[in-house]
Amino acid sequence: MSASFAKGPLKRFSVAISLIGAFLVWELAVRALGLPEYILPAPSKVLTDLVANLHVVLPAALVTLQPMVIGFLAAVVLGVALALLVVYSRAFEAVFYPLLVVLQIIPKIAIAPLFIIWVGFGLPSKVLLVFLLSFFPIVVNSIVAFKSIESELYDLARSYRASRLKIFWRVELPGALPSLFAGFKVAAALSSTAAVVAEFVASDNGLGYLLLNYNGNLNTSMTFAVIVVLSLLGLGLYAVVELVERWMIPWHVSQRRDDFTVGKSPT
Amino acid sequence: MSASFAKGPLKRFSVAISLIGAFLVWELAVRALGLPEYILPAPSKVLTDLVANLHVVLPAALVTLQPMVIGFLAAVVLGVALALLVVYSRAFEAVFYPLLVVLQIIPKIAIAPLFIIWVGFGLPSKVLLVFLLSFFPIVVNSIVAFKSIESELYDLARSYRASRLKIFWRVELPGALPSLFAGFKVAAALSSTAAVVAEFVASDNGLGYLLLNYNGNLNTSMTFAVIVVLSLLGLGLYAVVELVERWMIPWHVSQRRDDFTVGKSPT
Amino acid sequence: NDKVSLRLNWLLSGVHSIFYLGVDKGIYAAEGIDLTIGEGQGSGRAVQVVATGGDTFGIADGGSVIAGVTRGAPVRSVAGVLNTSPYGMSFRADRSVETIKDIEGKTIGATAGEASMQLLPAIWKANDIDPSKVKILNVDGPGKLVAILQGQADGILAGLEGQVIILKQKGLKQKVFSFAELGVNTQGLTVIASDDTIKNNPDLVKRFVRATVKAMQAAKADPEAAVAAAMKAKPQADPKLLAEQLEVSLTLLPSPSAPNAPLGVMARADWQRTLDLMKTYQDVTTDMTADTFFTNSFVQP
Amino acid sequence: MAEAASLDLDLSGRPTSGAGAPAGVVLREVSKAFGEIVALERVDLTIADGEFVAVVGPSGCGKSTLLRLISRLAAPTTGSITVFDDASPLPPRGMSIVFQNHVLLAWRTVLDNVLFPADMVGERRDHYRDKAMELLETVGLAEFAGRYPHELSGGMRQRAAIARALLLKPNLLLMDEPFGALDALTREQMRLDLEALWLKNRMTVLFITHSIDEAVLLADRVIVMTPRPGRIERIMPVGIRRPRGLAARRDPEFLEKSGEITEIFLSRGVLHRED
Amino acid sequence: MAEAASLDLDLSGRPTSGAGAPAGVVLREVSKAFGEIVALERVDLTIADGEFVAVVGPSGCGKSTLLRLISRLAAPTTGSITVFDDASPLPPRGMSIVFQNHVLLAWRTVLDNVLFPADMVGERRDHYRDKAMELLETVGLAEFAGRYPHELSGGMRQRAAIARALLLKPNLLLMDEPFGALDALTREQMRLDLEALWLKNRMTVLFITHSIDEAVLLADRVIVMTPRPGRIERIMPVGIRRPRGLAARRDPEFLEKSGEITEIFLSRGVLHRED
Ligand SMILES: Nc1ncnc2c1ncn2[C@@H]1O[C@H](COP(=O)(O)OP(=O)(O)OP(=O)(O)O)[C@@H](O)[C@H]1O
Numbered sequence A, B: 001m002s003a004s005f006a007k008g009p010l011k012r013f014s015v016a017i018s019l020i021g022a023f024l025v026w027e028l029a030v031r032a033l034g035l036p037e038y039i040l041p042a043p044s045k046v047l048t049d050l051v052a053n054l055h056v057v058l059p060a061a062l063v064t065l066q067p068m069v070i071g072f073l074a075a076v077v078l079g080v081a082l083a084l085l086v087v088y089s090r091a092f093e094a095v096f097y098p099l100l101v102v103l104q105i106i107p108k109i110a111i112a113p114l115f116i117i118w119v120g121f122g123l124p125s126k127v128l129l130v131f132l133l134s135f136f137p138i139v140v141n142s143i144v145a146f147k148s149i150e151s152e153l154y155d156l157a158r159s160y161r162a163s164r165l166k167i168f169w170r171v172e173l174p175g176a177l178p179s180l181f182a183g184f185k186v187a188a189a190l191s192s193t194a195a196v197v198a199e200f201v202a203s204d205n206g207l208g209y210l211l212l213n214y215n216g217n218l219n220t221s222m223t224f225a226v227i228v229v230l231s232l233l234g235l236g237l238y239a240v241v242e243l244v245e246r247w248m249i250p251w252h253v254s255q256r257r258d259d260f261t262v263g264k265s266p267t
Numbered sequence C: 001n002d003k004v005s006l007r008l009n010w011l012l013s014g015v016h017s018i019f020y021l022g023v024d025k026g027i028y029a030a031e032g033i034d035l036t037i038g039e040g041q042g043s044g045r046a047v048q049v050v051a052t053g054g055d056t057f058g059i060a061d062g063g064s065v066i067a068g069v070t071r072g073a074p075v076r077s078v079a080g081v082l083n084t085s086p087y088g089m090s091f092r093a094d095r096s097v098e099t100i101k102d103i104e105g106k107t108i109g110a111t112a113g114e115a116s117m118q119l120l121p122a123i124w125k126a127n128d129i130d131p132s133k134v135k136i137l138n139v140d141g142p143g144k145l146v147a148i149l150q151g152q153a154d155g156i157l158a159g160l161e162g163q164v165i166i167l168k169q170k171g172l173k174q175k176v177f178s179f180a181e182l183g184v185n186t187q188g189l190t191v192i193a194s195d196d197t198i199k200n201n202p203d204l205v206k207r208f209v210r211a212t213v214k215a216m217q218a219a220k221a222d223p224e225a226a227v228a229a230a231m232k233a234k235p236q237a238d239p240k241l242l243a244e245q246l247e248v249s250l251t252l253l254p255s256p257s258a259p260n261a262p263l264g265v266m267a268r269a270d271w272q273r274t275l276d277l278m279k280t281y282q283d284v285t286t287d288m289t290a291d292t293f294f295t296n297s298f299v300q301p
Numbered sequence D, E: 001m002a003e004a005a006s007l008d009l010d011l012s013g014r015p016t017s018g019a020g021a022p023a024g025v026v027l028r029e030v031s032k033a034f035g036e037i038v039a040l041e042r043v044d045l046t047i048a049d050g051e052f053v054a055v056v057g058p059s060g061c062g063k064s065t066l067l068r069l070i071s072r073l074a075a076p077t078t079g080s081i082t083v084f085d086d087a088s089p090l091p092p093r094g095m096s097i098v099f100q101n102h103v104l105l106a107w108r109t110v111l112d113n114v115l116f117p118a119d120m121v122g123e124r125r126d127h128y129r130d131k132a133m134e135l136l137e138t139v140g141l142a143e144f145a146g147r148y149p150h151e152l153s154g155g156m157r158q159r160a161a162i163a164r165a166l167l168l169k170p171n172l173l174l175m176d177e178p179f180g181a182l183d184a185l186t187r188e189q190m191r192l193d194l195e196a197l198w199l200k201n202r203m204t205v206l207f208i209t210h211s212i213d214e215a216v217l218l219a220d221r222v223i224v225m226t227p228r229p230g231r232i233e234r235i236m237p238v239g240i241r242r243p244r245g246l247a248a249r250r251d252p253e254f255l256e257k258s259g260e261i262t263e264i265f266l267s268r269g270v271l272h273r274e275d
């Protein structure tokens, strides 16, 4: 009975409702506390300013979207590939995995200026930064995903002399999807931050550039407007990843909870 | 036979060797290409500068370590707790999960100045930022982890009328550990970046502060020296997490690969 | 003694050693002020923090004060520190930029959001330069330095008491123009306080300003002592750099509009010009007058 | 409800009905459907307290589903169930289950798996260690106490699961093909052991098996189920004297009853008489 | 090696040895140990091409291990194995396995699980769809073709795994207790079907079972194994005329052979004669 509560259209509503709720709390807080705009602008003000400046913000959003999506996709493909190398090859694991970890741990933001010198201004350096910031969660989750596949499934596939490629496409990939998507989601959520950081460092357009400008002018309400748009981009990417997940792994336990009685434990 | 290649002390050696290898390549590249110091300083120069300034860098490292560790631990505890709420309560999932996602996607770096105004300069705002930057991978991985536990194990536990708490400690937690640790590792790897970002916006000491100083003065070799120390802090935390993992889940598939013949597939 | 905190406009640089000297020599203590100095993250941040009461005083440039006040931040400048704008442009000497007109066809590096960049249209206008012929390369601070050192940019926007000196230390031969000499002098760094503090504790403000002016005089008299004081507080700093920065900063203390005014006194003309420029070239709309943003009443009782 | 509440005070965990006659498991008109698949249809069944009941039926007829309903791990679509006079939807106290697919915890040694019920009911593991080792001895796994499940053969896993189910001296024991992965002889031995245990403890047992012989040899009554949708076709009492031991195989009643059940299935077309 | 290379050209996948006599599976002095646990010790065994061999032995004696070695999914600790004259460590071509615990892919429907081997050998699924449906019909799962494994009962899963193993007409069929989760009568039916299939295709079969009767009824030879460390105790030829069908249960040789095997186990102390 509670199973049907958060399903279907209601579920989608609830997302909207909780967002609207958050905005309402924000508006009320600003009014009740009488917060001045230079500290926290009211969402109503942010919205009107945003609408008034849509002609500036929208093109910038398109500019930011590109490195976000390209960098994310690159992270997905290369992250999974690296994970496979780590899982398959002990030599690779021994030599390159530590380097991967180090690469992840080095604060990219600190060395971002160097990327510009190495890769050049504009899209390439942005893509690189987004890629570097978001590929590690994918690698780590993919490694867990692939290592967790039951060895019996490999036995089954190998008993038919299946090629590595077939085992990958028919056994490992579908079996690993739930964990893979956990990594993809974390990476998707990081990618908007990564894109904006990249634009902080080197860019003459995009939302990050706008953010710097508005921030410099103490134009808090437009700063927040840009943050809202940026968050929407990130949410969009995240939602796409979730949609793809739902479409690709309808069979996973985490998706079929109806006959599954956790949380309704009797005691 | 290849199973014994990367085990025991050799494994640890290989980490050191690959790091040393990376440093050698770096040094040679700088010399061969004749790169000026402000583009990429030679590691030898970085090292000598680091040693000369240890009295400045070490105290700063201690300052940075605090928010890193506190924020990470907070993220572990609260991240797992939030994941449990999402997994157990459909109402919570419907209402708060979207907010969690939004909270993650909002570029914290952009709103970090607000934290300063709200929480003040110094440790609290740093801890908050580290927490916010690193808790999401933990939440997402924990959700997957808990949702992937076989329902049969729940049935077994429930057949003994076990309390929720017992089910959690004896079934869910151990069963979820492998995926949980994937999240912890991603978060640990993020935490040094998070701490330094926090110090970029809200601090007048710590490694992030030094980084800003040296970076602003184009003192690249000290910039790299600080990045090296920062990376070592991050690696240290990561290594601790991996150690704890090895100690807590010796039974996990990803840890016992010896009779497990992936990658040695015949075709 | 009053416990007072001062939020600097940025990380330690030469000009700030004035305040460290003041603490070190007991100038503030003599006025009954127990001062803690905190480094900052930009003038705008300092305005916000002082406005909310997080810090008692702050250092901020005139533009940031105007931006903040017109958006409702209850603060005011109570003393001028750099009354000549420190903004400038630096070119590689090997790119043959002799007069400002030669900038046409060149690439200059700038950071989005930095105040001097927003004044560029005024520079173009005042010097009859065709903006479409100048290419702007947007990079962050360190990136700017690397870009000019590498020759990817012919010039950059550089603070006269900041990046110009760093470039000099890196051995770059430069041709430097200051905004002031290009006809766009804006109000430089000032000491700010919140309206609350000014209203409820005018005596504290008065004492603080008095001590600050004394510290400026002391720094002028003995720059080496000022650098030493700063080094004591921030041992990781580079003393040679600080010394050179301070040397240039001291030349920027008086305003070209009123070269003979006492230390700390701001020129209304500078504020007016800053306000006009911001109204023309930035999204500032207000009917406030220049006097809303500053007061000399604490410097000249 | 008031009755159920008062029963909580009975620490033996095995309440008796007010009238004095012990009631075990009672199912009234119970059905269970999974979407369009009807697994059980209108099942009426009463098992006395302390009775040994076996269930046989073709694969997929709903035996495991019946077990899940009685254990309260799943709720019936319609109908009512009481266990020891308790109609609450909680798993009954003092119940142990041997699941069809063993369900061992991969991260625990065999011994710790057997001790798992102690953890679940909040008892100290140490108190049960000797008991657990004894049970492992009985099922022939003493040597493997310190090993992990993945190091066991299929039959060894099943025996570990049986040992686990017996740790807390259940008064309701539900077993789903518990000897399915065992060879004929180990199986025979386990059957003898189970009978001996039951004679000693007289717990209520529901024993699902795909061996008609085993059902007749063990049970007081054999429940014969029809193919999906599962119903009870016949309930057959078996009166062979106990202890039955190995000799029961030669008892005429054994031959008669098992032949009769086979006939039921043959008539149901479960087996085609093609030769 | 040169021989193995030339065999690759034989598309039937079933090479014959140069001398003309068909060789199936040959094990010489094969042992397998897992750390200190010795699972198999010095096993010598020859299975002719086209022969039906059954393996019986107590739980944990190494039957599954034997199957894994022959399938080349695991390597022996010592000793040599050739399958169809091929000593290479690759799984033999044309082999199918029914694993002891079914091993279905959770994300595929029953039909797609049965079609899995077609994917693995790189054949188009469509070509096999009819065959797969036919097999599902035979094992009584046609109705469940579109369902997922978690919607099946234990026995139904096992039948799906059997259907899968038969999809590609294997010439080497390794079955690990394939009827273990089936009720007696479905089991009897499956046995008849398997015999019929074997009579038609004459593939080499290694059939592990814990039913002595089943072994004797199905096999040309029954391999009797001892408890751990597993060794071959006796290899017993069964000469009952084929097709054996249901009638074989009344054949005197059946009674004699199964009695004999039971005696071996009794003498080995697998079963205590306590009554
Ligand atoms: N979770 C489920 N979802 C859908 N159908 C199910 C589910 N569980 C069981 N069924 C169906 O219910 C029927 C009965 O299943 P059950 O497991 O009770 O059979 P069983 O008698 O135990 O069979 P077996 O002897 O093969 O174990 C089957 O047709 C099965 O497909």
Ligand SMILES: Nc1ncnc2c1ncn2[C@@H]1O[C@H](COP(=O)(O)OP(=O)(O)OP(=O)(O)O)[C@@H](O)[C@H]1O
Pocket (backbone or CB within 6 Å): B259, D150, D151, D152, D153, D154, D155, D156, D181, D182, D183, E034, E037, E038, E039, E057, E058, E059, E060, E061, E062, E063, E064, E065, E066, E100, E228
């Ligand atoms: N991966 C492993 N690690 C350690 N020991 C193992 C492993 N696999 C099997 N063994 C051991 O090898 C022995 C034989 O196991 P095997 O699975 O072959 O038995 P089996 O004859 O198939 O038994 P059953 O009839 O119960 O399935 C057992 O003692 C088991 O504990």
Ligand SMILES: [Mg+2]
Pocket (backbone or CB within 6 Å): D063, D064, D065, D100, D176, E153, E154, E155
């Ligand atoms: Mg069942």
Ligand SMILES: [Mg+2]
Pocket (backbone or CB within 6 Å): D153, D154, D155, E063, E064, E065, E100, E176
């Ligand atoms: Mg086995």
